[in-house]
Structure formats: C-alpha cells, structure tokens
Amino acid sequence: MGAGHDHSAKPGASTPHAEPGGLLAGNAELIASLLCGALLGLGFAIEKLAAGAPGWIALCAYVGAYALGGWFTAREAVEKLRRRKFEIDSLMLVAAIGAASLGAWAEGALLLFLFSLGHALEHYAMGRARKAIEALAALAPTIARVRQGEDLIETPVEAVVVGDIVVVRPNERLPADGFVIKGVSSVDQAPITGESVPVDKRPVEDAASARERPNGVEAASKVFAGTINGEGAIEVEVTKLSSQSALARVVQMVSEAETQKSPTQRFTDQFERVFVPVVLITVCLLLTPGVFIDEPFSKTFYRAMAVLVAASPCALAIATPSAVLSGVARAARGGVLIKGGAPLENLGALRAIAFDKTGTLTEGRPRITDVVVTGAGGEEELLQVAVAVEQLSDHPLAAAIARDGRERLGGGAIAQAQDLKSLTGRGVTARLNGQGVWIGKAEMFGVEGLAPLDAPTAEAISELRDKGRTTMVVRLGDRDLGVIGLLDTPRPGAKPALAQLRALGVTRMIMISGDHKKVADAVAAEVGLDEAWGDLMPEDKVEAIRKLSAQDKVAMVGDGVNDAPAMASATVGVAMGAAGSDVALEAADVALMADDLARLPFVVGLSRKTRWIVRQNLFVSLGVVALLVPATILGLGIGPAVAVHEGSTLLVVINALRLLAYREAPSRAAVA
Structure with missing residues (x-):
C-alpha cells in the first residue's frame, strides 16, 4: 500500500489550505496566540496584584506577548507589503506599535492577542470548509x-x-x-x-x-x-x-472555483482598496487636534489607534469568501459542481429557467410507438432501411430506432449503410445499396433541393403529432417509405422538481425543444410547465435564451452537449448527468453530476441560502464598523473595540459555515 499515492488528490493540492505546512502553521498560530494571552494575563496580574514587584517584570511579560501575538501578523503583513498591498494585518501592527510607543503595553498586547486568536480561529473555521472539498480527493482507493x-x-x-x-x-x-x-x-x-x-x-x-x-x-x-x-x-x-476520472475533475474544478470571485466579492475587494486608504487618512487627521486644542498628544494618539482598530474591515474581507467556499463545498458533497462564486450567486438570483426537453424533462430513452407505412414497400423494408442508417449515429432518437427496430425485425441481419452525414437539428442522410437515404423531421423535406413529402406521409405525420409523438420520416431514393413515431417518457421526478422550484421563487419556466410544437406542448402539459417553444434549431435555442436574458437572469438546463451553445448564452448554464460527460463538465457553469432533476431545486435553494448569508455577513461587518468608528472617536478604548471587532469576524465565518449543514430548500419567505 505504501507504494501507491492518492493520485486523485493531486488536483486538490492547489487549494489554499493545501500549501506546505498549512495545517501545522494553523496550529502553531493558535498555540502562539494562546501563549500570548497567557503572558498578557501574567503581566496584568503582576501589574495589578503585585504592587511591589519591579516594573520590568510585567514589561517583559507584555513584550513576550507582543512577540508571540505579533509574529504571524507581522509575517503576513510583510508578505503583503512586498506585493504592494497595505491591508488589515498592517493596520493592526501600526495600532499595536502605536500603543507601545505610548507605554500602553497591556492594551497593545490585548489587541495582538485578540487579533491573532481571531485569525487562528478563522483559519481553523475556513479549513473546515476546505476539508469538505479535500475529502472528495480521498475517496478513490490508491x-x-x-x-x-x-x-x-x-x-x-x-x-x-x-x-x-x-x-x-x-x-x-x-x-x-x-x-x-x-x-x-x-x-x-x-x-x-x-x-x-x-x-x-x-x-x-x-x-x-x-x-x-x-x-x-x-x-x-x-x-x-x-x-x-x-x-x-x-x-x-x-x-x-x-487523473481524468470524473472524481479527479470534480476535485480540480471545485478547487479552481475558490479563485473565481463572485460579483459581491469583487465589490468588497474594490471597496477595501478604497476604504483602507480612507481609514489611514482619517487616522492622520485624528492626530491633529492637539495643534488646535489643549489635549495631550498621548490621548490624541490613543484615540486615533482605537479608530484604526475599529475601522479595519476584517469581517468584510472574509464575509463573502467564507460563504462562497462553504456553498461550493456543500454543493460538491451533494453531487453538484458549481464553478465559482459568480454562478453560485447568479443561480440564487434567478427568476426564470429554460429547459431542454430530451434527456432533461424526459428520460432521454425514447421508444418506437408507431410505424406507419405510406409507400409501396412494407414495414420490414422501412425498418431495415431505418436501422441500417441509424445504427451509425449516437443520437438518442437514432439509438431508439436502431434498438427497437432490430427488436421488431426479430434480430435478423441488417444491411450496412455508408457515408452518414448529420444535418444538424433536422436529421441524417446516408447511402444504402447505392441509393440515398434521408431520415429526419418533416421540415427537412421540400427545401435545399429535397422533394416535398407525398400526401399520405404528410397526413401520417399530422396524425402522430396530434398524439404527441416525435416523428421521423424515412425516404429511400425518391420514395417516402413511411413515418416512425417515437415517445420519450417524462421523468417521474420532473413535476415535483418544477413545483419545488416554483416554491423557491422561480416564476417563469420554459421548455425549449427542437421537436414539433404539438409534441413540446404535450410534454409541457404532463410535467406542469406553462410555456413550451418548439421547432427550434440549435441556433434558434441560442436566440431564445438571448431573448429571455434580455428580460431577466435566466438559466439554461440541458445535457451539456447539444445544448452547449444555448447554455453558454444563458446567465447560468446547468448540465444534467455531467458525471459521464467531459463536454458537460466543461460547458456548464453548474453541473448536476447525477441524471436527476431533483438536484436542481437543491442547488437553487442552496444558492439562495448562500446569497442570504452573504447579505447577513455584509450587514454585520459593515454595521460593526459603522458603530465602532464613532464610538472610538467619542472615547471607546482599544480593548472593547478589538473584542467587538474580532467577535464580528468570527460571527460571519461561523454564519457562513452553517451552509455546510444545509439540508432542505428554504421557504420562499426566507429567501425573498
């Protein structure tokens, strides 16, 4: 066993948590923070309870607390400064150094203790979300x-x-x-x-x-x-x-999803880039009152440092990433791959969804229900020609004709057709025994040099479509042999899944299909859809999605292969049964790994919950800053400011981690 390495874990190695020594560093930071707290407590006890003790003993305890509490903060601040980023860690160091310069060693040590403790616990909590992703990589045996x-x-x-x-x-x-x-x-x-x-x-x-x-x-x-x-x-x-298995690809894509920022996260990043310099300018201005009023500089400086602590947007920086990471991890554990924060947020904001018919709302296993002979030949000739051509194609309708046609023929020998060509969205053409064969929709005949259908064939098509059948005309040479009627059974879970989506607030659901309008209407009525658009070529589906997107955010749900262009045009492309299809994994923003429509309400509900938690986190993080800044200007000390500040940071992370325990779709009221 020792010789085998977990190859599937390699993609996960790119996750931020998997950097060298990541777990050890996290534990070391927590231990250092706790020792910092112990030395802070020791120094405070000596200072307050042992009045006769030399002052340098308490000072040594505080200096030790500074060293332990400030080491990881300083290391991270220096690394960011090298990348020309002046962020929260740097602000905390400035505040701690400022407190020390005033002789307020105890309050500076308290600042570093609470900040380093919050940082360590934040890393631990975020690590839990990442472990949910990394656990996927450990599934395959070595x-x-x-x-x-x-x-x-x-x-x-x-x-x-x-x-x-x-x-x-x-x-x-x-x-x-x-x-x-x-x-x-x-x-x-x-x-x-x-x-x-x-x-x-x-x-x-x-x-x-x-x-x-x-x-x-x-x-x-x-x-x-x-x-x-x-x-x-x-x-x-x-x-x-x-390295190419569905599992390895899922781990890799979920890991990459962490780096793809959501609209909210991009906004908060831009906000921080403006906000941090504003904080520094404000602090500099707060150092000037001593020039105009009679106030000791030590008091002015202390107040400025308290404001610096209060205004640092720690909670804001972690509010969205923690929720997005938890949401992506929970979705992956539930068999849904979401490629980053943008599709996660967009899916939660949807009010319209378009569905492909075949393989999405239906089972994707059509069967022959009718064989109508309209020419001089018999049923056997019609089926022989149809099976000979369609066995060369991998389209679901072709597979059904080949499979059921053989069964109806009794399993006899089938002639070999040649030169199969697909006429996208219309049918196929091939050659059989030196003659041309055309099999496809009625609409492919009578255009581009093909003779129109004869009257009996056109009549048979009309009758079958009235019964909700998908129809395929079979022509050999210049003879219409007849029509094959097929029926694809609606998925048993389609109707309840659509009802759940309505309960979640999706107000418009449309089926778009290349099939005839009457067939599309019949399936739509059976699964409980109000709208069905039929007779759509692949390019028409793209145009339909663009039209819907102009009105509102819209998702396109399909199989990820034939529907890839339409999915790419939608706000969010959702692929069904993606575990067995590389194309689906690449084409979709959201991939339902199982061929199960019930996963769609799950992920829409999870996305809505994620958006709600992101909003809560932003409200808490910005609200705390809005309250603390004026409070510190009016005299609130560094200690209480740090306690509230770091408490809010932990609160937003813990709130985000609730997504890992997500079970059921929330009610409409909860996500409105």
Missing part, C-alpha cells in the same frame, strides 16, 4: 486489482491504463471510471452524483461497442472512481486514467 489472465495484480491507481480490467470486491470503492463487463451489483454513487439510493449495475451488452463509444454507455453499466460497490463482485473495463 490500489486497484488488475486482471492479467487468471491472475489479479495489485497496481497503484496511477499505473492503471485505459483498457485494463479491474476487479472490485463487495463493499469496496471503485478505483477508476469505466463500464461493467462482468457481475451484477448495486453501487452507491452518492460521493460523485449525490444520489441517495444505490444504483443497480449490470454488464454492457456489447463490450466492443462500449469500447468504441464509452460516452454512449448506458448509466446502468457506467461506473465512477470513488463510488462504493454493493454486495456483488464486478469486473470493470477502465475508460479513463485516474
């Missing part, structure tokens, strides 16, 4: 059992290559992404997809076909690294290297 003939060789996961057969025993974690070739089991996919119920897995029907098109493997045979096998032993053919 060793895989690779089958070589009759032998099983224990191999480091990093050394497993595409095409290897790995054996997974009951109750073990899967070491790699792939598809099942032997054995039946149920797999707990919650670590990757967030699904609460184990998913039944079975071997692929055709290993050679799965090897050729691994992205087309059915969910019932596809498995992911880091998931947990159930009671049955299975054998898995590996389709991705450990």
